[in-house]
Amino acid sequence: MFEKYRAKQARDLLPWYINGTLSGSERELVERWLEHTPEARREMAEWQALRRTVANQDQDAPSPSLWPRIRSRISPRSPSRGRTMPSWSLGIALTAIVFAMLWGIVQPGVVLRWSVVDVAPSSFRVYRAPVGGGEFELVTEVPARSSDRAYKFVDPWLWPFRSYVYRVEAVGRAGRLVGSQSTLAHPLELLPAQAAILITSLIVGYGVLRLLKRPKGFRTPLRWA
Amino acid sequence: MKTVEGSLADCTDDRLIRAIVDGDEAAFAELYRRYKTPLYNYLLRLVHEREVAEETLQDVFVAAWEGAVRFRGEAKVSTWLFRIAHHQAVDWLRKRRPALLEKVEWLVAEDCPEEEAFRRCQVDQLCAAIDELSADHRAVLELTFLRGLSYREVALVVGCPVGTVKSRISYAKRHLNGVLKRMELD
Numbered sequence: 001m002f003e004k005y006r007a008k009q010a011r012d013l014l015p016w017y018i019n020g021t022l023s024g025s026e027r028e029l030v031e032r033w034l035e036h037t038p039e040a041r042r043e044m045a046e047w048q049a050l051r052r053t054v055a056n057q058d059q060d061a062p063s064p065s066l067w068p069r070i071r072s073r074i075s076p077r078s079p080s081r082g083r084t085m086p087s088w089s090l091g092i093a094l095t096a097i098v099f100a101m102l103w104g105i106v107q108p109g110v111v112l113r114w115s116v117v118d119v120a121p122s123s124f125r126v127y128r129a130p131v132g133g134g135e136f137e138l139v140t141e142v143p144a145r146s147s148d149r150a151y152k153f154v155d156p157w158l159w160p161f162r163s164y165v166y167r168v169e170a171v172g173r174a175g176r177l178v179g180s181q182s183t184l185a186h187p188l189e190l191l192p193a194q195a196a197i198l199i200t201s202l203i204v205g206y207g208v209l210r211l212l213k214r215p216k217g218f219r220t221p222l223r224w225a
Numbered sequence: 226m227k228t229v230e231g232s233l234a235d236c237t238d239d240r241l242i243r244a245i246v247d248g249d250e251a252a253f254a255e256l257y258r259r260y261k262t263p264l265y266n267y268l269l270r271l272v273h274e275r276e277v278a279e280e281t282l283q284d285v286f287v288a289a290w291e292g293a294v295r296f297r298g299e300a301k302v303s304t305w306l307f308r309i310a311h312h313q314a315v316d317w318l319r320k321r322r323p324a325l326l327e328k329v330e331w332l333v334a335e336d337c338p339e340e341e342a343f344r345r346c347q348v349d350q351l352c353a354a355i356d357e358l359s360a361d362h363r364a365v366l367e368l369t370f371l372r373g374l375s376y377r378e379v380a381l382v383v384g385c386p387v388g389t390v391k392s393r394i395s396y397a398k399r400h401l402n403g404v405l406k407r408m409e410l411d
Contacts (some may be wrong), residue, residue: 001367010394012391013391015369015376015377015394016375016376018370019369019370019373019374019375019379020373021373021374021375021376022375028258045401046398047398050366050370050398051370052351053351053355053401054355054366054367054370054371055370056369057266057270057355058277058353059262059266060262060265060266060269060307061261061262061265062261062265062278062279062282063279066261066279066282066283067254067257067261069258069283070283070286070287071250073283073287074253074286074287074290074291076248114365123408182396
């Protein structure tokens with residue numbers, strides 16, 4: 001005798017046994033039920049009749065004018081939308097590139113200028129320390145040239161809301177100190193130039209993005225050929 | 226070299242969707258060619274008006290074009306399309322004809338005096354009875370027997386639990402059996 005619970009399970013699955021979409025174990029359950037229960041075979045016949053009726057219903061086609069109407073409603077999109085680099089990350093990358101280029105060209109940093117009189121150092125060491133405490137750290141070493149008297153160094157990477165003390169040391173051939181000069185710098189004065197570079201970069205990045213996002217029409221499906 | 230049309234016709238549905246994501250109109254046309262008739266008939270059985278079925282079919286394909294980017298391949302493309310169609314149709318029924326959603330009425334069998342036409346008459350009446358089922362019950366019958374979907378896929382399309390799908394189809398059968406019995410009595 002087939003268990004009542006399993007019989008109910010099998011009965012519930014009959015429509016999908018008929019349409020052939022059951023898994024192996026489900027199919028076996030239904031087949032065992034059909035084998036052991038005469039009532040199951042009667043139900044099976046009823047479902048098959050119902051299936052024939054549903055399947056024999058007339059099938060109409062939509063009017064041919066429907067496709068042009070659908071086509072007129074869909075908006076073209078750029079190729080590979082959603083699967084290549086998203087447009088926002090492209091915008092960030094563009095902005096960063098423009099920012100780095102402008103920063104390199106304009107160099108909105110503290111400019112140190114000095115000249116050499118009566119001494120012939122081999123190099124200059126530039127040190128920096130924040131005002132109000134902190135150790136001097138070596139920022140760069142500039143080699144001295146016999147043909148040059150005037151030198152310049154630009155320090156662009158500074159926190160604008162802090163002042164700094166710079167010390168430039170002239171070093172002789174044996175590493176001996178031959179002269180030294182100090183000066184105070186306020187990077188806050190550089191903020192307008194830095195902000196201008198940032199804003200320009202954002203505008204250029206956004207503008208390029210807008211150009212890229214402009215609708216281009218449908219692509220022809222050449223890759224299918 | 227294969228022709229464009231030939232290649233497209235050989236493509237799987239999933240590949241068509243990937244091409245549609247890339248903005249390929251020819252792939253979209255192929256998807257429409259494959260599914261316009263089954264979707265249209267499914268919609269027609271739910272909404273009962275040709276004009277509405279066509280309008281809804283438009284909405285389905287526009288939604289498919291716009292939603293292709295979000296298609297993750299977790300279900301078959303056909304299941305996804307039928308799901309969109311089902312929701313569009315149910316939305317329309319809710320807005321325009323709320324009574325139809327709950328309606329489970331049966332046509333009284335008309336007299337069919339000619340013996341040779343009796344069987345055809347029975348089939349017609351049963352079809353009419355199917356048409357008079359509520360949209361929810363009719364959808365489950367259609368998706369199972371006309372579209373050959375598994376019960377899990379039917380549940381996905383109509384957006385209800387598997388248990389509800391099974392009870393809806395049993396309910397539909399009980400009522401259609403009732404119609405057949407009445408026809409036998411007549």
